[in-house]
Amino acid sequence: MEKSWLKSYDARVPHEINPDSYASIVDILEQAVSTYADSVSYINLGKSITFKELDQQSKQFAAYLQHSGLKKGDAVAIMMPNLLQYPVALFGVLRAGMVVVNVNPQYTARELKHQLNDADAKAIVIVENFACTLSEVIVDTPVKTVMLTQIGDMLGFPKKWLTNLVVKHVKKMVPSFSLPSAIHFMDALKEGASKSYERPTLTGDDIAFLQYTGGTTGVSKGAMLSHRNMVANLEQASAILNTVTVPNKELVVTALPLYHIFALQANCLLFLKLGCANLLITNPRDMPAFVSELGKYPFTVLTGVNTLFNGLLNTPSFAELDFSKVKFSLGGGMAVQRSVAERWYKLTGHVLLEGYGLTECSPIVSVNPPQLEQYNGSIGLPLPSTNIRLVDDDGVDVAPGEAGEMLVKGPQVMVGYLNRPEATEEIMQDGWLATGDIARCDEDGYFYIVDRKKDMILVSGFNVFPNEIEEVAAMHDHIVEVAAVGIPHEASGEVVKLYAVRREDSLSEQDVIEHCRKHLTGYKVPKKVEFRDELPKSNVGKILRRELREEK
Structure with missing residues (x-):
């Protein structure tokens, strides 16, 4: 289809970007730590580290990894909430020429075992709070190197000691575990400081991240995101946001977990590239504490999902904050609700921008321009160097203004799914990635999601796929058959409902x-669970989830 959206671009935004402007994310890191050495890079729990400290510590960690029996291209898992240790570990893995496997700390043993095995992860950095889960399955995984950290480890004395004491012995947030061969993360940094670091040769084709996402058929799959994919998406997003951000002058609030692709790209990497500070929120669910933290810093950018913004609006102390420094707020991961967007504008005086993306697209596909004057219900304009087609069930482009499945092509589209050529071929044809979302495009080039073709359920910005839920439920001895669907929920967008016989x-x-x-x-x-005598099926016996979703 014609790129009608280009006419709506700000005059300062290029139509195309160069996805090869940097050979790798490591190039971007090295430029940032050199240019902004003395500026603050990350803040967490009252402690900050500069770009220079990030440079030193991530290089030490990279050296440790290189001398611990790991080699370039090996997968290293990171399993922790937003802490200062996260960017140090993240950039250390990348600087060692290895592949980052982001892991949700809330995973059960079953989920963790699958991901570590599928990724062939050779090492893991994990916060002690979740080490008990790892200890249950580690013997059945390829993981040989375990690096343990505690929440307060990078907070300095005496706060480090006090925080770790409270977490472990007062709040009892660290279940017992046994990982006898593990090394402490801080000890790994010390050991790395005495080792030589050898910068690997990285190209855009090297894989940077194995970012796991679900699938409509089967288990969670690892989207292979190359350095070129990630660099391209950074350049694309930068082209839009450079119209409002100032290098080395912004402070972005990172409340979404960095293991989520949205926060990883839009916060951690993008604002690193800009030489700006990231305020890492470890537990955003504690809204009063979150708001209290916001009150300590002159933040200029806030990203999140609809549930996060709604939670803040419903926290009384949030209204007392100073929003005069805010440049923009950006919602992604799930649809921004109009009611939330309107309340947000009324309170803060700023439009709540909405974007759209997929793990398979590194993740950003489209975003509303920061100059937007009011919420419009759209997912915005495609990023530079991004093309979108809307097609019918036969793969034919629909007429202008009509709805069709959204296909995406651009340098941010993944290499494919790890070791799953059939699944890759199913979602990608001739470079076009089928999103499974039904959208329409208006005459100004703004896209609107109108329906979801996939069975995927979206809970607070996280993908939930029915097959996994059904597989687990069917493990129960007293369940004959099941079907999982998403139903609307005011707070989280959708929740899982199970129909069972x-x-x-x-x-x-x-x-x-x-x-x-x-x-x-x-x-x-x-x-919710609803019991039925039977579930609707097709003539070949396939359970029809759509019929269950469409029931009134």
């Missing part, structure tokens, strides 16, 4: 929910 009438809704909770991360656990 049971063998025993004594089986209760709570029994099923408790069973699922043992094997699934919290946001995947069904919130």
